[in-house]
Amino acid sequence: MNFHRLLALGLAFPLSVAFAAGKHVHGEGRLDAVIDKETITLNLELPLDAAVGFERPPRNDKEKAALAATDKTLKEAAALFVPTPAARCTVQSVQAQVPFTGGDDKHGEHGHEGETHHADIEASYVFRCAEPAALKGIETALFKHFKRLYRLETQRSGPSGQGAQRLTPKVPVLTW
Amino acid sequence: MxxxxxxxxxxxxxxxxxxxxxxxxxxxxxxxxxxxxxxxxxxxxxxAQSVSGVDLVVGARGGGVQLMLYAVFHAGSASHNMRYDSYRALAAHPAVAWAVPLSLGDSHRGFPVLGTTAAYFEHFRYGDRRALVFAAGRPFAGTVEGVFEAVIGSQVAAALGYRIGDRITLSHGMEELGPEHADKPFAIVGILAPTGTPVDRTVHVSLEAITAIHLDWAGGAPLPGLAIPAEQVRKFDLQPQEITALLIGLKRRTDVFRLQRHINGWREEPLTAVLPGVALDELWQxxxxxxxxxxxxxxxxxxxxxxxxxxxxxxxxxxxxxxxxxxxxxxxxxxxxxxxxxxxxxxxxxxxxxxxxxxxxxxxxxxxxxxxxxxxxxxxxxxxxxxxxxxxxxxxxxxxxxxxxxxxxxxxxxxxxxxxxxx
Structure with a gap:
């Protein structure tokens, strides 16, 4: 039962606390994906820094424009996430909350006490697929839009089980 | 040529x-x-074969890989226990279809002892969603009368030559020479069919049994001068205060990340919820x-x-x-x-x-x-x-x-x- 050696190998590496709540690492986003029958649900969390380079209220028009552009990018779900074309998936709903934009200011600070120095973008997407059996993966264009995003830690739960995958600009496709 | x-x-x-x-x-x-x-x-x-159909593994706040290894493979050790109350609250959560508590820490001749409920035999799945099958006998009763009943995995039975009706005693901790709970023997009531998973190496007893064998213990050793005979333990409240981990199955897969966030932000105590398949992938990474x-x-x-x-x-x-x-x-x-x-x-x-x-x-x-x-x-x-x-x-x-x-x-x-x- 002492698995100690394998265990030691596993735990000696920096990992695994990655999904604790409230983690905020610049350059690193999180994506949770659930594939349930014909529905794909994606939850995205990005440090605001990865999108616009700052995490505070905008100080000038340029920064305001950057936030607005981010908001627009995030709402274009069909361009941002591309499930296997053969599965014929269409966007059902999009919700994106970019801090310091419009009426969503309260979300920007994220409500965590003592965490006012960080701000996260939160977005969720629902796709519905006509041919769920053909669904093999989802490609994301996030890295093309957000150059300061270096990796996306994904968790996945679907018909073929659960899994974790790290997406990077070189490997922008979630597969299962 | x-x-x-x-x-x-x-x-x-x-x-x-x-x-x-x-x-x-x-x-x-x-x-x-x-x-x-x-x-x-x-x-x-x-x-990958060892766990299927479990949506979330919950335990005290800590590393997800460690939690998964401990809860599913009985390898390593948990940093803390979690409260029984949290188990009750989560089991009653509307998104949760079933919740199986696990209590680890004792052993029998080097095989880990798992305290759980009879729901374990009903809900645990391995391989391609295969249910546990009894090669002989039945699940432990989980009642006050049947508190000292044990179900053993196929390897435990084969390695130690046990059959239905044999009586075994559990040891405290994982060492083979740990202090024995010798005064409270268990009767083997069930032997599981081979699964090729850690279940084969496990001795399963009820949560109440784990409480019962530790009634007259404190600080990892028997209390001197206090010995509660096996017949007497049934008079005590055997509901545990703590468990080691919790396996959760959901009604709808879609709720998994919402519930995970909910548990990770649990107000009553610091908890970690992890998708076992995700933790495995992290281990392989x-x-x-x-x-x-x-x-x-x-x-x-x-x-x-x-x-x-x-x-x-x-x-x-x-x-x-x-x-x-x-x-x-x-x-x-x-x-x-x-x-x-x-x-x-x-x-x-x-x-x-x-x-x-x-x-x-x-x-x-x-x-x-x-x-x-x-x-x-x-x-x-x-x-x-x-x-x-x-x-x-x-x-x-x-x-x-x-x-x-x-x-x-x-x-x-x-x-x-x-x-x-x-x-």
Missing amino acids: KAVLLIALKSAWARRLTLGITLAAIALASALLLAVERVRADARQGF AVATVERTLFAISAAVVAVGLAGLVATLLAGLDQRRRELAILRALGAGPGAIFLMLAAEGLLVTTLGTLLGCALLAAGLAALAPLAQTQFGIPLAWRMFSANEIALLLSIIATGLAASLLPGWRAWRMSLADGLIPRN
Whole structure:
């Protein structure tokens, strides 16, 4: 039962606390994906820094424009996430909350006490697929839009089980 | 050509000692390479098979991999327990279809003891969503009367020769020589069919039983002067205060991340919820470097073995000048000589890898029980996978390519070379 050696190998590496709540690492986003029958649900969390380079209220028009552009990018779900074309998936709903934009200011600070120095973008997407059996993966264009995003830690739960995958600009496709 | 190969074979037999040693080196090297690949693949397969249908594993705040290893594989240890109240609250959560509490920490003759509820036998799934099956007997009752009942896994039964009705005592902690709960023996009421997962190595009792055997204990040892006899424990409230971990199945898969966030932000106590499949992938991501290193080292060992083969063949050329010259004089062309040398290399490599396969089989047979009990890796003999066959073929191909060099040397040697007597 002492698995100690394998265990030691596993735990000696920096990992695994990655999904604790409230983690905020610049350059690193999180994506949770659930594939349930014909529905794909994606939850995205990005440090605001990865999108616009700052995490505070905008100080000038340029920064305001950057936030607005981010908001627009995030709402274009069909361009941002591309499930296997053969599965014929269409966007059902999009919700994106970019801090310091419009009426969503309260979300920007994220409500965590003592965490006012960080701000996260939160977005969720629902796709519905006509041919769920053909669904093999989802490609994301996030890295093309957000150059300061270096990796996306994904968790996945679907018909073929659960899994974790790290997406990077070189490997922008979630597969299962 | 047939004659050439026959001569090559006989010539090789004449030098069987040196070639035999080279062959042994190649056999060992290829067995090592195959073993690394086999253990890697089987460990992944075995781990992935061990849990299915569990949406979330919940435990005290900590690393997800550690939690998953402890809750599912009973390996390592938990940093903290979680409250029984949290289990009750989560079990009642509208998104939760079922929740199975786990309490670990005791053992029986080196096998882990798992305190749980009868729901475990109903909801636990392994492999391709297969349910647990009783080879004999029934689940423990989980009632006050049936508190000292145990269900054992197939390996526990086989290793210790237990049958239904046998009585066993549990030890405190994971050490085989830990203090015994000798005053409170358990009756075996069920034996599970083999699953190839850690379930086979586990002794299952009810949560209440775990509380009962620790009633007169404090701080990891029996309280001096206080011994509550087994008949008396039923008068106590046996509802546990704490459990080690919790397995959760959801009504709808869609809720998994919402519930995970909910649990990770649990107000009453710090908890961690992890998707077991995600934690496994994280573990593999972490050990991938080690795996690649081991693979590179064993590939290098194969290269060393093949280099030894080339060296042996090249060194042999000098001693065989006369032999080769006579063959040439008798009418063998340079092509035939080349063929002889290449065939010899191919023969040694092929025999070496075949012997390596035999070594692997023998090694697996010898080490499988250890790998299973110590590391939870099921290493059964099975046919070679596509990966392994590719490895075998690449060893042979490399061996053939390497023996082209001595072949070329022999081909270049002039007819006169071995016939002119040297001083």
